Amino acid sequence: MAPKKDAKAAPAKKAEPAKAAAPAPEPDVVAAPPPLDLSTVKVEFTPDQQEDYKEAFGLFDRVGDAKVAYNQVADIMRALGQNPTNKEVRKVLGNPSDEDMAAKRLEFEAFLPMLQHIVNDPNKGTFDDYVEGLRVFDKEGNGTVMGAELRIVLGTLGEKMTEAEIDALMQGQEDENGSINFEAFVKHIMSI
């Protein structure tokens, strides 16, 4: 894998986060959102919060350059209590290529407005959102979903989860009938 690539004529792909109206780089289920302008995001975290975030951020720096890799940003945001989709993280990073995700690094000052943008998201999932989302699969209307069916949903819809991720998530959640009470499940998920 070549570590650095010049911006050669790649088909409809841009190396830098450009503001020009570029067409969506990759086909997607939903139309790609317009490029995000982070310069308009006002960082509202208090100095104490920023200090804590900086410490957490630093813990992810395995190289020692006071930066983190693009592909760590989602996890740092999750560690800081957010639940962005992978797509939202990529958007806030400027829709980088897969190579950029692995190779590019981000310093804390650039990370802060990205985190703020995610924190400010008016469409953040709520308890009700998750419960109603799972209720779709409640065939008997009794507040439970079959663990087996949930596993299939998690592995085939949306941002598919791997079997390992699903196993880790579902560990100890199914009752003796293989069912999950989804309200209790969501409460458990949201408790940490």
Place this chain on the structure above:
Amino acid sequence: MECLNDGCPKTHEEDIMDIPLDDPEANKAAAKIQASFRGHMTRKKMKEDKPREEVKALAELGWQNAGNFPRILGKLPEFC
């Protein structure tokens, strides 16, 4: 979007057929739920087994405040 199969046995094939693979709304809802799951698992994992490794690794790197990691973790969930 629902598939109503009268009196169908609950086999896995039936369950698979019911899953709305092409429905953008279902996929959007799934992605949101998956995001919450991933968030939960990252935080859970960090609380459970990372602290000792991280503290050790940081101490090796010469970090004076590596021992603050547990304190930081204790604060993290409040930023939701």
